[in-house]
Amino acid sequence: MDKIDLIRIGIFLGALILFSAAEALWPKRPRLQNRFRRWITNVGFVVIGSLSLQLLGPLIAVGIAAWASLKGWGLLNIIDAPLWLELTIAFIVLDFAIWWQHVLSHKIPILWRLHKVHHADRDLDASSGVRFHPIEIFLSMIYKCGVVCLLGPPVIAVVIFEITLNAMAIFNHANLALPRGIDSPLRKIxxxxxxxxxxxxVIWQESQKNYGFNLSIWDRxxxxxxxxxxxxxxxxxxxxSDAQTNDPQYLGWSLWLPFRKYK
Ligand SMILES: [Zn+2]
Ligand SMILES: [Zn+2]
Known part of the structure; x- marks a missing residue:
């Protein structure tokens, strides 16, 4: 998996650099908060997230997919479909599962405590795409492993999905002024x-909209x-709405947010 890890990290860093440069050139909204401080905080989340994931190396979704195929577990390991079809089904099902997970992260109070760390960012840019609490990353990994066990996708499908999800999260958080002529046809898909x-x-009703990360079909x-x-x-x-202060740009405050009492 070494080569694939390099490709994954390469695409991740490439997307981060590409969209950070693009949003610097064509910004959509003026910034409220100090970019440097926000970046330290948001990149801090990646460092903590990858360190905590490293400890759980054998548990990652890709490893589980390999294990499930060995054991013949999961729907796609039982039926015998051509690879292109299995890849397509796997991508769509995994994306749907992630969409559901995101909805539940808003509806279940204890999950919302973790997920609100992502929402606390008062500016959005490419770095917001990696701003997730380490416990949320951990739970999301367990959830994904469960889905992979039930689905039994080809290992390469999980690799493709993870790479796409990483790059798309960075893209769709970018503070990027995409021309309407590009945005409109793109968001059909x-x-x-x-x-x-x-x-x-900050408006609650609006934060209950557009849960998608990859495909826009689920919200429609x-x-x-x-x-x-x-x-x-x-x-x-x-x-x-209750954190329109300078607090969210600090890593310590952001990490502790899930454990804070509601006002
Ligand atoms: Zn959300
Ligand atoms: Zn987001």
Whole structure:
């Protein structure tokens, strides 16, 4: 898996550099908070996240997929479909599962405590795509392993999905002014920055919209799609309504947020 790990990290870093440069060249919204401080915090999440995942190396979804195929576990290991079909099914099912996980992260109070760390960011840019609490990353990995066990996708399908999810999370959090002519056709299929930004609104109703990370179909299908924020992309406020302060740009405050009492 060494080569694939290198490719994955390469694409991840490439996407981070590409979209950071693109959002610097064509910014959508003026920044409120210090970019440098936010980046230290958001990149701090990656360091903590990858360190904690490293400890659980054998448990990652890719390893589970290999193990499930050895054991003949999971739907796709039972039926005998051509690889292209299995890859397509696996991608769609995994994306649907991640969409559900995101919905539940908002609806179940204890999960929301963890997920609100992601939502506390008051500016959105490429680095927000990696701002997840380490416990949320851990739980999400266990959930993904469960889905992989039931589905039994080809190992390469999980690798492709993980790489795409990483790159897409960075892309759709970018503070990137995509021309309308590109955004509109793109979001018929995938989630664009303007689409995901609605989900980060301080307005609660808007944060219950646009849960997708990769495919935009799930929100259209389940009527959680909202094309644009009420206050407009420039007028909307981002973050948590009860944390419109400088606190979210600090790593310590952000890590401790799930354990804080509600106001
Ligand atoms: Zn969310
Ligand atoms: Zn987000």
């Amino acid at each position: 995938i989630v664009t920055p303007d689409m995901h930004r609605v989900h980060h609104s 299908l389940f009527k959680t799609y909202q094309a644009a924020p009420q206050a407009g992309q420039q007028g909307m406020a981002l973050g948590l």
